[in-house]
Amino acid sequence: MKSTLLLLLFAVVANAQDYHPVRALQQQAITIPINKPISFKIQTSLKPGWVETDRITPFRSILQIPEAVAYLFTNDGTYYVWAPVGTYEIESSRVLINWTKQDIDDQTVSIILTVTGTSPTPNPETTNPFSNALGLRVVIIEEQENRSKLPKSQLAIITSLEIRDYLDNKCAKDPDNNPEWRFLDQNTPTTAPTKWAKSLAEHSGKPVPWIIISNGTKWTSVALPNTIAATLALIKLYE
Amino acid sequence: MSYSSPLYENEIIIDESTPIIGGGGLELPTPHVRKAFRAGNTGFCKSFDIPTFSREEIRERIKEREQRGAILSQIVKNKKIPTSDQNGINFCWTYGVVTAVNVMRALRSIPYVEFSRESVAAPVKGYRNNGGWGDEALQYMVKVGIMPQSLWPKHYYQSNKYNTPDNLAVAAKYKIDEFLIFESGNFLQQMTGLLLDYPLAMGLSWWSHEICGIDPVIIGSTDLGIRIWNSWTETYGTGGMSILSESKATADDCVSPVTQTLTE
Numbered sequence: 001m002k003s004t005l006l007l008l009l010f011a012v013v014a015n016a017q018d019y020h021p022v023r024a025l026q027q028q029a030i031t032i033p034i035n036k037p038i039s040f041k042i043q044t045s046l047k048p049g050w051v052e053t054d055r056i057t058p059f060r061s062i063l064q065i066p067e068a069v070a071y072l073f074t075n076d077g078t079y080y081v082w083a084p085v086g087t088y089e090i091e092s093s094r095v096l097i098n099w100t101k102q103d104i105d106d107q108t109v110s111i112i113l114t115v116t117g118t119s120p121t122p123n124p125e126t127t128n129p130f131s132n133a134l135g136l137r138v139v140i141i142e143e144q145e146n147r148s149k150l151p152k153s154q155l156a157i158i159t160s161l162e163i164r165d166y167l168d169n170k171c172a173k174d175p176d177n178n179p180e181w182r183f184l185d186q187n188t189p190t191t192a193p194t195k196w197a198k199s200l201a202e203h204s205g206k207p208v209p210w211i212i213i214s215n216g217t218k219w220t221s222v223a224l225p226n227t228i229a230a231t232l233a234l235i236k237l238y239e
Numbered sequence: 240m241s242y243s244s245p246l247y248e249n250e251i252i253i254d255e256s257t258p259i260i261g262g263g264g265l266e267l268p269t270p271h272v273r274k275a276f277r278a279g280n281t282g283f284c285k286s287f288d289i290p291t292f293s294r295e296e297i298r299e300r301i302k303e304r305e306q307r308g309a310i311l312s313q314i315v316k317n318k319k320i321p322t323s324d325q326n327g328i329n330f331c332w333t334y335g336v337v338t339a340v341n342v343m344r345a346l347r348s349i350p351y352v353e354f355s356r357e358s359v360a361a362p363v364k365g366y367r368n369n370g371g372w373g374d375e376a377l378q379y380m381v382k383v384g385i386m387p388q389s390l391w392p393k394h395y396y397q398s399n400k401y402n403t404p405d406n407l408a409v410a411a412k413y414k415i416d417e418f419l420i421f422e423s424g425n426f427l428q429q430m431t432g433l434l435l436d437y438p439l440a441m442g443l444s445w446w447s448h449e450i451c452g453i454d455p456v457i458i459g460s461t462d463l464g465i466r467i468w469n470s471w472t473e474t475y476g477t478g479g480m481s482i483l484s485e486s487k488a489t490a491d492d493c494v495s496p497v498t499q500t501l502t503e
Contacts, residue, residue, distance in 0.1 A: 067478050145436075147436070148290070156304070159304065159314060161314075174350075179348065182347060185347075188416070192502075194501075
């Protein structure tokens with residue numbers, strides 16, 4: 001793993017106003033070949049006049065990372081980042097309160113990440129995430145942020161009582177009698193390699209919204225139809 | 240367009256003329272400054288940045304979904320999700336958030352879990368019966384998670400005796416990973432979120448109370464409002480729900496959970 005440690009020091013902006021100034025946006029560019037993870041730490045200097053022994057509380061911090069960028073964060077403050085070919089902006093900001101000095105520091109840093117090279121061709125082979133378990137099982141995978149961009153007829157599928165009632169009645173039941181269908185965001189974190197986690201993995205790299213249907217003897221993994229009627233008709237093929 | 244939302248039987252509408260009842264669970268009078276923060280190792284919180292629908296589009300969308308019967312309150316009723324009971328404790332700011340989490344889970348057909356709201360609110364407030372705000376609860380649920388009531392009894396908040404390593408390990412399985420922050424006082428943004436099926440934890444200063452916004456509605460043919468799900472048992476309103484007029488539903492603090500770790 002190739003890693004790069006960035007030490008980002010904020011510039012000093014002297015300002016005598018009562019209102020706390022936002023310190024100047026700092027920008028750092030990183031260029032990395034495809035499939036090479038990059039790691040970095042965001043470190044900031046103390047505001048002039050502040051000392052380590054002051055009572056300082058982080059009040060607000062926010063990290064905005066584009067959806068296509070995968071990342072991990074470790075306790076020591078290191079970010080490990082992977083992304084497909086392209087250019088991305090990662091922005092971090094935080095507000096510190098200095099109770100000793102009765103002062104506030106507002107800091108923002110922007111990282112321009114450029115990933116170079118050629119994206120690999122995805123593996124076309126797929127596996128039924130529900131294996132050969134008999135009974136109807138369905139998962140619809142969405143990106144919640146994209147709901148406003150869906151046609152109204154497709155958005156209606158989310159809350160369609162017709163589809164929900166059908167799935168509640170026809171799907172296989174788990175040991176607690178819960179129907180085995182889910183409507184999941186593609187970024188839902190999982191803790192074990194369950195059928196739902198496998199469904200999300202099977203969908204990986206495909207567009208949203210998506211639907212996977214299985215009855216144990218046959219299954220499909222396709223883009224979600226545009227209407228309630230078409231979705232219900234598709235599901236009924238696997239009843 | 241002249242259209243009024245159908246109400247549940249005996250459902251009450253709270254507007255300017257309604258006396259204030261209850262509340263007291265928000266940390267007032269200190270103005271709340273929203274504490275946005277980075278959520279978890281893989282998720283995030285961010286501002287709700289989807290363009291808001293116009294009032295006319297909101298009315299049209301409400302009518303369309305109500306005519307299909309496709310509203311979140313009906314989904315939670317069909318799933319038999321119970322109304323919560325904060326029992327006079329000042330933790331509405333956690334109850335409202337957890338109700339929103341339960342609505343989100345019901346929408347996604349994820350099995351219901353009776354979560355312990357006190358396993359979140361008590362440690363956040365140092366095991367004292369204090370008011371707070373919804374994003375404080377969400378922040379804790381991002382960092383620590385939430386326990387089922389089987390591990391932390393309902394309404395217990397006086398000590399940390401249930402914060403054992405084993406229990407905290409279970410709580411971590413129910414971490415919130417992504418959530419959205421809505422602009423304070425932006426009613427049309429709240430309505431847009433609800434029309435996209437985002438359950439809202441809404442902090443209301445006038446009521447000093449936090450509840451869950453669940454359905455956008457049309458009142459009296461043109462006015463807009465929000466059906467809310469309170470945490471005062473099934474005996475409040477109609478099955479725990481009532482309707483707030485626009486002025487009463489405009490939230491000072493509004494957040495919505497997007498994803499929670501899938502434990503199954």
